Amino acid sequence: MTFRKLAVGAALAALMAGASTAALAQDQITIYSNSYRTGPFSGSGIPVANGIGDYMAMLNERDGGIGGARINWVECETGYDTKKSVECYEQGKAQGSVLYLPWSTGATLAAIPRAHVDKIPILSMAYGLSAAADGKNFPWVFNPPLTYWDGAQVFLQHAAQKEGGGLDKLKGKKIGLIHLDAPYGKEPIPILENLAKKHGFELLLYPIPAKEMQNQGSVWLNIRRDRPDWILLQGWGAMNPTAVKEAAKNNFPMDRMVGIWWAGGDDDARAGAAEAKGYKSISWHQVGANFPVIQDIVKHVVEKGKSQTEKGKVGEALYNRTVYQGIILAEAIRNAQKLSGKKVITGEDLRRGLESLTISEARWTELGAPGFASPLKITCDDHSGHHAAFIIEWDGSKWVKASDPIVPDKSVVRPLMLEAAQDYVSKNAGWPQRTEPCDARS
Amino acid sequence: MLYRESGQFKTSYTADMAVFPIREDKIGIALIMLGALIVPFVATDFFLASVAIPFLVYVLAAIGLNILTGYTGLISLGTGAFMGVGAYACYKLTTYFPDVNIIIWILVSGFFSAAIGIVFGLPSLRIKGFYLAVATLAAQFFLEWCFVRISWLYNDNASGAIEVPRRTLAGMPITGANALPEVRYLILLALVVLLTWIASNVVHGRIGRSWMAIRDMDIAAELIGIRPLKTKLLAFAVSSYYAGVSGACMMFLWYGGGEAADLFNINQSFNILFMVIIGGLGSLIGAFFGAAFISSLPTVLKFGLPAIGIPIAGATAEHITFLLVGFLIIFFLIVEPHGLARLWQIAKQKLRLWPFPY
Numbered sequence: 149m150t151f152r153k154l155a156v157g158a159a160l161a162a163l164m165a166g167a168s169t170a171a172l173a174q175d176q177i178t179i180y181s182n183s184y185r186t187g188p189f190s191g192s193g194i195p196v197a198n199g200i201g202d203y204m205a206m207l208n209e210r211d212g213g214i215g216g217a218r219i220n221w222v223e224c225e226t227g228y229d230t231k232k233s234v235e236c237y238e239q240g241k242a243q244g245s246v247l248y249l250p251w252s253t254g255a256t257l258a259a260i261p262r263a264h265v266d267k268i269p270i271l272s273m274a275y276g277l278s279a280a281a282d283g284k285n286f287p288w289v290f291n292p293p294l295t296y297w298d299g300a301q302v303f304l305q306h307a308a309q310k311e312g313g314g315l316d317k318l319k320g321k322k323i324g325l326i327h328l329d330a331p332y333g334k335e336p337i338p339i340l341e342n343l344a345k346k347h348g349f350e351l352l353l354y355p356i357p358a359k360e361m362q363n364q365g366s367v368w369l370n371i372r373r374d375r376p377d378w379i380l381l382q383g384w385g386a387m388n389p390t391a392v393k394e395a396a397k398n399n400f401p402m403d404r405m406v407g408i409w410w411a412g413g414d415d416d417a418r419a420g421a422a423e424a425k426g427y428k429s430i431s432w433h434q435v436g437a438n439f440p441v442i443q444d445i446v447k448h449v450v451e452k453g454k455s456q457t458e459k460g461k462v463g464e465a466l467y468n469r470t471v472y473q474g475i476i477l478a479e480a481i482r483n484a485q486k487l488s489g490k491k492v493i494t495g496e497d498l499r500r501g502l503e504s505l506t507i508s509e510a511r512w513t514e515l516g517a518p519g520f521a522s523p524l525k526i527t528c529d530d531h532s533g534h535h536a537a538f539i540i541e542w543d544g545s546k547w548v549k550a551s552d553p554i555v556p557d558k559s560v561v562r563p564l565m566l567e568a569a570q571d572y573v574s575k576n577a578g579w580p581q582r583t584e585p586c587d588a589r590s
Numbered sequence: 591m592l593y594r595e596s597g598q599f600k601t602s603y604t605a606d607m608a609v610f611p612i613r614e615d616k617i618g619i620a621l622i623m624l625g626a627l628i629v630p631f632v633a634t635d636f637f638l639a640s641v642a643i644p645f646l647v648y649v650l651a652a653i654g655l656n657i658l659t660g661y662t663g664l665i666s667l668g669t670g671a672f673m674g675v676g677a678y679a680c681y682k683l684t685t686y687f688p689d690v691n692i693i694i695w696i697l698v699s700g701f702f703s704a705a706i707g708i709v710f711g712l713p714s715l716r717i718k719g720f721y722l723a724v725a726t727l728a729a730q731f732f733l734e735w736c737f738v739r740i741s742w743l744y745n746d747n748a749s750g751a752i753e754v755p756r757r758t759l760a761g762m763p764i765t766g767a768n769a770l771p772e773v774r775y776l777i778l779l780a781l782v783v784l785l786t787w788i789a790s791n792v793v794h795g796r797i798g799r800s801w802m803a804i805r806d807m808d809i810a811a812e813l814i815g816i817r818p819l820k821t822k823l824l825a826f827a828v829s830s831y832y833a834g835v836s837g838a839c840m841m842f843l844w845y846g847g848g849e850a851a852d853l854f855n856i857n858q859s860f861n862i863l864f865m866v867i868i869g870g871l872g873s874l875i876g877a878f879f880g881a882a883f884i885s886s887l888p889t890v891l892k893f894g895l896p897a898i899g900i901p902i903a904g905a906t907a908e909h910i911t912f913l914l915v916g917f918l919i920i921f922f923l924i925v926e927p928h929g930l931a932r933l934w935q936i937a938k939q940k941l942r943l944w945p946f947p948y
Contacts, residue, residue, distance in 0.1 A: 186908050186909065222904075225907060227908065234640075235640045235889060238639045238640045242634060242635065242636035257749060257751045257847070258845065258846070258847065258848030258849070261754075261767035262846065264767060265768055331750060331849050335749060337748055358852070568748070572753070575747070575753045576753050577755035577766075578763070578768065
């Protein structure tokens with residue numbers, strides 16, 4: 149009866165527990181990372197998983213890990229399914245993962261309350277709950293270098309510049325948001341609604357359910373009717389190339405459609421062929437393989453056949469984006485090792501490491517990435533940093549930088565964010581008060 | 591040899607009609623209950639949170655659908671949505687009345703689901719079979735739309751997620767992040783035992799017989815005085831009640847908050863239908879088998895295979911799990927089209943004669 153199944157499961161679980169203690173014996177740091185190389189989101193999921201995975205493999209190959217401890221990088225397949233992501237979280241916890249990388253806003257939302265109890269930091273780089281940038285209420289969640297709310301504000305600044313000036317130029321304009329009808333896509337809505345009132349533009353929402361991702365005809369019919377002046381595309385997976393294709397088909401001016409950073413994959417833009425020229429996206433780091441660090445990845449990992457990446461895809465936008473994440477994570481681990489004086493750090497150490505992380509321009513050069521991204525600073529108060537981003541443009545075959553850095557207006561975003569964080573805390577009755585001390589910066 | 595009923599004489603009709611007429615079965619059930627009580631003390635948190643708790647949640651849903659499809663013969667593709675109604679109802683109830691114990695609200699939220707189930711069950715009086723499946727599909731789509739578009743249901747949360755607050759029982763947190771998996775498991779176990787016991791009594795009694803009469807031939811049932819309107823709608827109500835409780839449990843005792851609309855989609859409905867078909871139509875034990883097979887097996891395979899030294903991970907594990915589960919579904923359906931419950935019955939039958947078959 150069911151007991152047999154339970155017994156088998158219990159035996160397996162016991163084995164798993166046994167395996168995890170054996171693994172801890174060596175000097176290694178285990179990190180579980182969710183990935184989705186299967187399912188409708190794999191188009192975005194594969195480059196994203198490759199970038200950070202290759203970077204970690206490169207560190208193991210080149211330097212023997214970080215600070216003498218090898219990185220045991222484990223991918224846990226979720227198919228972008230929140231239920232499976234929760235399973236992966238539990239598995240990571242059981243295996244002593246020092247970090248949780250959800251790779252989905254829905255999964256981040258599900259994990260945030262648990263992480264505060266289990267003391268496992270969450271690194272949701274430029275995704276997840278924007279309000280979690282409030283380090284006072286969310287000591288265990290990090291979303292550097294900027295949040296979706298900042299992204300939306302950067303988009304508005306760019307649109308206003310193109311309209312010829314400050315944000316007041318947006319008055320009376322129609323701004324559309326094409327978004328995945330999931331927590332990820334809905335994340336920028338509150339800030340856009342707020343700013344629509346403030347600056348007097350009209351916000352038009354075009355939700356696209358996950359099952360309709362490749363069938364956006366009806367939405368684009370509405371877009372043709374409404375004629376929005378600008379469109380922000382908050383899409384993921386198969387939704388992005390479809391949206392770019394539809395925009396081309398419907399003669400929507402490409403340079404007025406801006407994808408949030410996750411909608412800025414090379415394959416996303418490539419889908420639109422020649423018509424996609426001019427499609428824009430937001431980024432905070434350079435693309436291309438002309439960085440020593442990327443060359444190291446090619447040399448130590450890709451060319452040795454230790455990666456799932458095709459060589460031609462190294463250096464693409466999404467790939468580099470998670471190399472960026474790999475770099476800041478590795479720096480945080482180094483910082484944690486320094487703070488704790490231990491080689492094999494724990495989740496709590498890594499939290500401290502992330503919280504007092506600084507990467508200066510000189511450090512970026514030392515890391516083999518000169519000019520790759522702007523300096524980064526995370527503080528106890530501000531777990532995101534609201535760093536600058538810039539616009540990149542698809543020139544028909546690759547992404548090129550198309551604007552100066554745009555700094556999100558912290559004075560606008562931050563108060564709203566703190567309000568949202570407060571709201572979250574009040575809705576989750578029994579939310580723990582922050583007791584974690586704040587480390588002095590090294 | 592051990593499993594033999596010779597010498598066990600029934601001296602009353604009640605004894606003869608008992609759900610478990612053989613003494614060995616009673617001992618077996620007692621042992622299983624004991625085992626289920628021991629599980630939280632020996633199993634790891636991962637096993638409890640990712641295998642045992644989901645299993646129990648799905649058992650409730652599968653029992654619910656089995657009542658409708660297995661016992662009454664009405665196919666429904668709306669189970670996922672009815673589960674959702676339970677989850678959202680429970681969320682709203684505990685938002686408005688935070689002082690009432692969450693377990694009460696979990697049980698009460700089933701009634702909201704039952705009410706919605708009755709409404710969408712009305713077409714079953716006119717249409718049957720696959721056509722009814724299509725009608726319940728409408729329920730699925732409509733309710734899913736409500737879960738996304740009516741922001742009141744999720745307290746106008748910007749991300750559309752349900753945020754599960756901490757609720758306690760005797761000072762111990764039972765929902766929210768602080769709730770220990772052991773506690774959540776035991777509460778769920780108590781609910782499953784209680785509701786299975788009720789379901790067992792219902793299906794073995796007058797109501798269950800009238801459901802089965804409708805299933806076997808509704809015209810004949812009508813002729814012997816069973817009112818189809820009442821009977822079918824009752825089946826819809828009870829089935830949706832179980833689904834609703836299962837949904838509330840899923841959200842509050844297993845998931846602990848998060849994106850809800852996506853959880854109660856059409857795939858969920860199909861999953862539960864598969865549980866019922868593979869477990870065995872018209873059998874409560876089949877619901878347990880089906881839930882274990884469809885819900886727990888993939889998890890055990892995905893994380894269990896690497897643990898016992900078969901080095902597959904990441905996407906490959908996912909693909910292999912899909913392949914294996916698919917293969918097993920075909921295998922079991924070829925070996926026994928009436929589901930795992932029937933296999934179990936045959937095994938018991940053989941065991942009675944073992945080691946001296948005729």
